[in-house]
Amino acid sequence: MTAPTLAMERTALAWRRTSLGAAGCSVLFAHEAAVDSRQSVVLPLAAATVSLLLAYVGWHRSRALGSGRAPGSGRAGIGTVATTTVAVALVALIAVVSVLYNG
Secondary structure, X not given: OOHHHHHHHHHHHHHHHHHHHHHHHHHHHHHHHHHOOOOOOHHHHHHHHHHHHHHHHHHHHXXXXXXXXXXXXXXXXXXXXXXXXXXXXXXXXXXXXXXHHHO
């Protein structure tokens, strides 16, 4: 194993953790939308949808890196990181608005 291979494995594992975390958040948001009938279900479902999309991006990136392919590495990989950053910020913003709106 070479150092670049180990780096790809670590990156693949990091994307897998991101994917699992996003999927877990999606389940929590969907549960909140289903259980709490006094609030609007639009915000939690929007956050769940964004989290599911983030989970898909993380899963896809992890599989690509795990198989030895590195699509979007280098400058193109910055787009994936930027997309992930925007998705996480959007979910956080939706969560804050939901808490303030229903709090």
